[in-house]
Amino acid sequence: MLPAYIRFMLEVRGLTVSYRRESKVLNRVDLTVGEGEKVAVVGPNGSGKSTLIRAALGLAPIVEGSVRVFGSDVKLVRGETRVSTNLPEVYRLLNCPAAELMEVFAGLRGVDTSDYLSLVEYFGLQEILDKRVYEMSSGQAKMFGNIMALGSKPKLILLDEPFENVDQSRRIKLANTLAGFGEEVVMVTHEFDLLRKFQDWKLYFMIEGTLYGAFSVKDLDELYISRGERPGSILTVKTSFGTLTITRGEGDVALKNATSINKLIEEVA
Amino acid sequence: MLFTHYSKTLLTNRALWGWGVLFMVFWLIIGGFVESTGLPKGNHMVALSYTASWYGLINLFSLSSLAISIAFSLIYSTHSLAYSFRYTRLKPSSYLVNLVASSLIMGVILSVLMLVSTYAIFSYKLGAGVAPANPALTLPIAALSGVFMYAFATLLVLILINSLGLKNQSFVSFIPLLLGYVFGFLQLFLSLPSLVIYASPLSAIQDLLYYAYSGQPVPSVLSNPSSQTLRTPYLTVSLVAWTLVLLVADSIMLRKIKPRSIEEARQI
Numbered sequence: 001m002l003p004a005y006i007r008f009m010l011e012v013r014g015l016t017v018s019y020r021r022e023s024k025v026l027n028r029v030d031l032t033v034g035e036g037e038k039v040a041v042v043g044p045n046g047s048g049k050s051t052l053i054r055a056a057l058g059l060a061p062i063v064e065g066s067v068r069v070f071g072s073d074v075k076l077v078r079g080e081t082r083v084s085t086n087l088p089e090v091y092r093l094l095n096c097p098a099a100e101l102m103e104v105f106a107g108l109r110g111v112d113t114s115d116y117l118s119l120v121e122y123f124g125l126q127e128i129l130d131k132r133v134y135e136m137s138s139g140q141a142k143m144f145g146n147i148m149a150l151g152s153k154p155k156l157i158l159l160d161e162p163f164e165n166v167d168q169s170r171r172i173k174l175a176n177t178l179a180g181f182g183e184e185v186v187m188v189t190h191e192f193d194l195l196r197k198f199q200d201w202k203l204y205f206m207i208e209g210t211l212y213g214a215f216s217v218k219d220l221d222e223l224y225i226s227r228g229e230r231p232g233s234i235l236t237v238k239t240s241f242g243t244l245t246i247t248r249g250e251g252d253v254a255l256k257n258a259t260s261i262n263k264l265i266e267e268v269a
Numbered sequence: 270m271l272f273t274h275y276s277k278t279l280l281t282n283r284a285l286w287g288w289g290v291l292f293m294v295f296w297l298i299i300g301g302f303v304e305s306t307g308l309p310k311g312n313h314m315v316a317l318s319y320t321a322s323w324y325g326l327i328n329l330f331s332l333s334s335l336a337i338s339i340a341f342s343l344i345y346s347t348h349s350l351a352y353s354f355r356y357t358r359l360k361p362s363s364y365l366v367n368l369v370a371s372s373l374i375m376g377v378i379l380s381v382l383m384l385v386s387t388y389a390i391f392s393y394k395l396g397a398g399v400a401p402a403n404p405a406l407t408l409p410i411a412a413l414s415g416v417f418m419y420a421f422a423t424l425l426v427l428i429l430i431n432s433l434g435l436k437n438q439s440f441v442s443f444i445p446l447l448l449g450y451v452f453g454f455l456q457l458f459l460s461l462p463s464l465v466i467y468a469s470p471l472s473a474i475q476d477l478l479y480y481a482y483s484g485q486p487v488p489s490v491l492s493n494p495s496s497q498t499l500r501t502p503y504l505t506v507s508l509v510a511w512t513l514v515l516l517v518a519d520s521i522m523l524r525k526i527k528p529r530s531i532e533e534a535r536q537i
Contacts, residue, residue, distance in 0.1 A: 090348050
């Protein structure tokens with residue numbers, strides 16, 4: 001239980017992120033994650049989803065706005081072991097095999113190495129233990145990040161495309177693990193097909209650096225996306241490739257039929 | 270855990286053994302067999318002073334190689350460090366302490382190897398009289414020098430990461446070695462003002478190692494034992510002060526480390 005004065009595990013207000021002055025990767029994004037909430041952010045490649053995760057961790061240049069993690073400004077956060085992520089680059093502290101990295105991070109996070117190793121066994125990934133991160137396939141590196149994030153026993157977990165390049169059997173295992181995860185989650189993905197596993201999660205769309213929502217994953221079966229403006233729309237998004245409208249009950253393309261938002265947008269636009 | 274890992278990595282780093290030891294032994298052979306041809310024969314003090322000056326110089330270069338090897342590993346860990354300081358129990362100061370301890374151990378090992386190599390090579394050519402006068406004293410000096418060189422190289426790398434950008438990496442990586450060569454050779458042959466020598470930590474390293482090896486007061490021109498002598502306490506204070514200042518600066522800059530992509534280091 002958190003102190004009463006902390007309303008949100010993660011509080012993002014008016015967040016603007018820019019790597020170069022002339023272009024904004026995130027544009028005035030607002031997002032809050034309260035106790036027990038789980039959030040999925042879907043968007044096409046290059047929409048700023050990963051940058052949102054990096055900014056939430058304090059690893060991206062924040063130009064405007066603020067990010068608060070458990071009530072503290074992310075720029076000032078130190079020693080906060082309740083947060084974890086699957087970004088593989090954050091685990092490249094040393095040039096050593098995964099098994100050794102797990103030992104080091106177990107010590108730094110205050111967990112037991114067996115917390116990571118039991119996940120390695122569950123996902124059948126013993127072959128990564130002797131490999132350095134750069135020696136892993138992209139799917140293995142992604143799963144290594146997922147294991148490091150989950151095994152750290154966090155209160156808030158920030159996941160960047162956790163299913164990307166992961167083989168089918170492990171995707172299902174991972175989806176089941178995340179669905180049963182008892183704490184707060186923010187997951188960004190461009191894949192729709194596994195989202196139905198997370199019926200009680202909030203759903204946001206991120207397009208060209210702007211966040212739209214909140215919906216519920218439960219709504220996916222009723223939502224449609226159409227090109228141009230439509231009467232009765234619940235969301236109208238103006239993009240560089242035209243106006244998109246999200247409607248309930250009817251429209252050009254049903255979200256339930258889409259496997260990935262990339263394909264969905266290609267189909268509509 | 271970090272200390273064990275870093276020490277193991279350093280001890281098994283082939284490039285470090287190649288550049289920090291074998292390449293330096295090559296220079297010692299040049300100093301012992303080629304450069305020594307002009308030395309007056311039968312003058313024990315000149316031979317000892319000459320050997321001690323080479324020991325100080327080569328040790329300085331060897332420690333520079335070590336410092337660069339360790340400090341530059343930082344540019345591969347910027348995301349990880351920025352994350353770890355926020356979301357693990359790792360503190361910038363404890364990270365520094367772990368690395369300093371590893372560099373200290375490796376610095377002492379390199380220094381002992383240079384001491385043995387210097388004596389083996391120079392005594393073969395100049396006779397047994399060039400044995401180190403105070404070999405035990407070389408150890409704390411080498412340890413302090415290892416810490417200084419690490420703190421110095423780390424500061425340069427952190428300036429690179431936090432301000433200049435990784436594109437300047439290749440230039441910055443040469444600075445410790447370049448300054449080592451400049452100050453090392455300057456004091457070997459030229460009469461520098463005492464204030465410059467006392468203010469230069471690189472000169473202090475070379476001079477203190479000279480002092481430990483020869484057991485003689487340090488001449489302001491190392492190749493000329495009869496030149497004005499320097500005060501070793503001043504040299505020690507200078508080196509300790511520089512080391513402390515740099516470690517504090519490292520710790521402050523490490524707190525603000527910016528996540529950088531290693532791709533930024535590409536020149537073309």
